[in-house]
Amino acid sequence: MIIIGAGLGGLSAALRLAGAGRTVTVLEQAHGPGGRAGQAQQDGFTFDTGPTVLTMPQLIADALACVGEEIGDWLDLIPVEPAYRATFADGSALDVHTDVAQMAEAIRAFSGGADAAGYLRMVEFLRKLYDAERHDFIDRNIDSPLGLVTPSLAKLAAMGAFRRMDSKIASFLSDERVRRVFTFQALYAGVSPQQALAIYAVIAYLDTVGGVSFPRGGMHEVPLAMAGAAAKHGVDFRYGQRAEAIEIANGRAVAVRTASGERFAADAVIVNGDAPGAMRDLLPPDLVPARRLRRLQYSPSCVVLHVGSSGAMPDPAHHTISFGGAWTRTFTELIDRGELMSDPSLLITNPTHSDPALAPPGEHSYFVLFPAPNLEKAPLDWSVIGPRYRDEMIAVLDARGYGAIGQGSRSELLVTPGDWAAQGMAAGTPFAAAHTFAQTGPFRLSTAPTPIENLAFCGSHIQPGVGVPMVLLSGRLAAERLIGAVD
Ligand SMILES: Cc1cc2nc3c(=O)[nH]c(=O)nc-3n(C[C@H](O)[C@H](O)[C@H](O)COP(=O)(O)OP(=O)(O)OC[C@H]3O[C@@H](n4cnc5c(N)ncnc54)[C@H](O)[C@@H]3O)c2cc1C
Known part of the structure; x- marks a missing residue:
């Protein structure tokens, strides 16, 4: 079986299929696993470039258990307590405890x-x-x-x-x-x-009551662990292999062709790439659900500023949500009007609070996320406005009492909706199709969105939806479908 993409969804599928005794090859265009759950090393700092809030680690344990592996042998999960610190425009703060x-x-x-x-x-x-x-x-x-x-x-x-x-x-x-x-x-x-x-x-139940954890070494340890366990149990990972087409013959997926000119024969295929682009790129035109894709409504996007800094936050917590004074207006700006937030609410994650080894001794790493409209709502030229927006983000941090982050800045990495688009994410958002009622449950793209019964999809555009827990489930559901289809 061939899986296209070693994101968390693809890895979950790989573990499930390997556990069921299938021969699995994963074709991944990048040089390592993880997809959005990536990592950047810069000037001695380790920056997680994707998810920061890890909930439901039992789903990772379930995936590893498919091949008989124990999560504790692969990941050192540190409980994040408080799960969040919430700060408000009136100067008050509330710690969110999961107890x-x-x-x-x-x-x-x-x-x-x-x-x-x-x-x-x-x-x-x-x-x-x-x-x-x-x-x-x-x-x-x-x-x-x-x-x-x-x-x-x-x-x-x-x-x-x-x-x-x-x-x-x-x-x-x-x-x-x-x-x-x-x-x-x-x-x-x-x-x-x-x-x-x-x-x-x-x-809200998953994070505020279920709890948040953080893998020592950073969130990218999650895909590394899953890929490591899958490889140990026979999954063949081919990195640097970009799939270009899925060959269909007699109503079945029979092979995947890659940009390097290779052809991988397959008795079944799972696609984990960002579904709208992956469908258009990989499927014959008659199988692309073009009308459906045209009508998709996308989630807002975000701008992330990673900062390696000598400056310590006052009263640090692993996750701080700094709410602006505005609330309903913020959503109207982001979702309905396609505008940048005029009074931002933002997330500051400080991974070195839990694992100081992610920065040089005595220094700190910060992940500052500002929600932003997606490129369909606001087709902004981020290569032009990105640097200005970075200055605005630093000014907001300053005004909210977090000036030390920018003042002590030694290393920065700015990631904008333009960058997400360049990585192939539809509408420049890493958060996929929005969970409007019309795009949820049976109305969301299913793991089998085409009539080809040995071809399945997984990932954040697919049921059940977006985020680490959901894509892990989606990979499992895609694998279960195929095991049924080729038995
Ligand atoms: C900044 C940011 C913050 C986030 N915060 C959180 C959070 O706090 N909590 C949470 O739960 N979730 C969060 N998320 C969302 C979460 O990271 C994603 O929902 C999840 O990682 C997506 O996984 P996926 O399986 O859909 O695929 P992806 O991660 O998109 O992986 C798909 C893989 O397929 C590969 N691929 C695509 N096309 C091809 C091709 N043609 N050939 C070969 N390979 C191909 C890609 O290179 C990629 O590796 C965040 C995401 C981002 C970016």
Whole structure:
């Protein structure tokens, strides 16, 4: 079997197939595994260029277990506590603890007993939501809307899961600042808390209650571990091999041709590349779902400034979310109007807080993420505005009390929507198709989006969706489909 792409989705599929005794070759255009979960080494600093918030590591453990490997032998996961530090425009701050009792106490001290009690009720709601969603809606292939009609659907409707996320969370929490802490995650799914259905509050459950961890050595250790375990169990990784076409004969995928002129015969193929581009590049035109691809709505993108610095943040935490004063307006700017944020909310990740070895002794590394509109909403020329925006980011950090980051800057790497586009990501966003209702569950591209039954897709555009946990599941679902198709 051939897998095109060694992103987390492809690696998850490779482990599942190898565990089922299949012969697997992975063709990856880059010189190592990870895709978006990449890493840059610069001036003695190690920068993770992709995900920073790791939730549900049990899904990595599940993937490794397919080939009989233990996660503890491959990754040293450090719990991130607090999961986040939230800071607000009025100067207040709230640490987000995953221990529910500790968090209820923190909320009592921050905004009073009614919110603390409401938080406990909300956690109960999120727990039930997660239980109802996981097996029927997230963890399986859904080929038609009828596949949604399960007892869990009625349960979800009765719980209010199809109300808007912000009003549902507001029914538990009165303080607007606390509400933000449990609704900003809608942006991970490419929608605003005002538009999102409450079913997406499950994302807040994963990080604020399920917990956040960090692999010693950086997030890139995750794909390295998965690829290492897969190779140990016989998966053949061919790096520097760009797939150019999937050969179809008699209604089946029979081979993959690469830019180097090689032809890899296949009894089945999984594609892990960014689906819109990968479909157009690799499939014969009659198999490309062109109309569907044209209508995709994409998530907002982001600008990331990596800074290696001698400056220490005051009161450092692994993840700090600095909320601006504006809230609804921020989403309107990013999603509806395609504008840069006028009063930014941003994420500062400080990996050296958990693992000082990621910077030279006594120095620090920072990952500063500003959400930005995608290139379809705002076709900006980032090669021109990027350097100016970098200065703006540093000025915002300065104004929010984090001036030490820029003042001590020794090494920087700026990554913009223009760079994501250059890496082949549709609309210049690394967060794929948005999780609007019309692009979720059975309405999202399935792992089998073509009639070719030995050809599957996985990754963030595909069911169940975007983010590390979802693409790991997507790889597994794609593999399961193929094992069925070639048995
Ligand atoms: C800045 C940033 C921050 C993020 N933050 C978080 C976070 O905090 N938490 C979280 O859960 N998620 C986060 N994400 C999202 C998460 O990283 C992605 O959803 C996930 O890594 C995507 O994995 P994937 O399997 O879809 O594929 P990708 O990572 O896109 O991998 C696809 C692979 O296929 C290869 N490929 C493509 N075409 C070809 C071809 N023709 N031939 C050969 N190889 C090919 C590519 O080189 C690539 O290696 C973040 C992403 C970014 C970029």
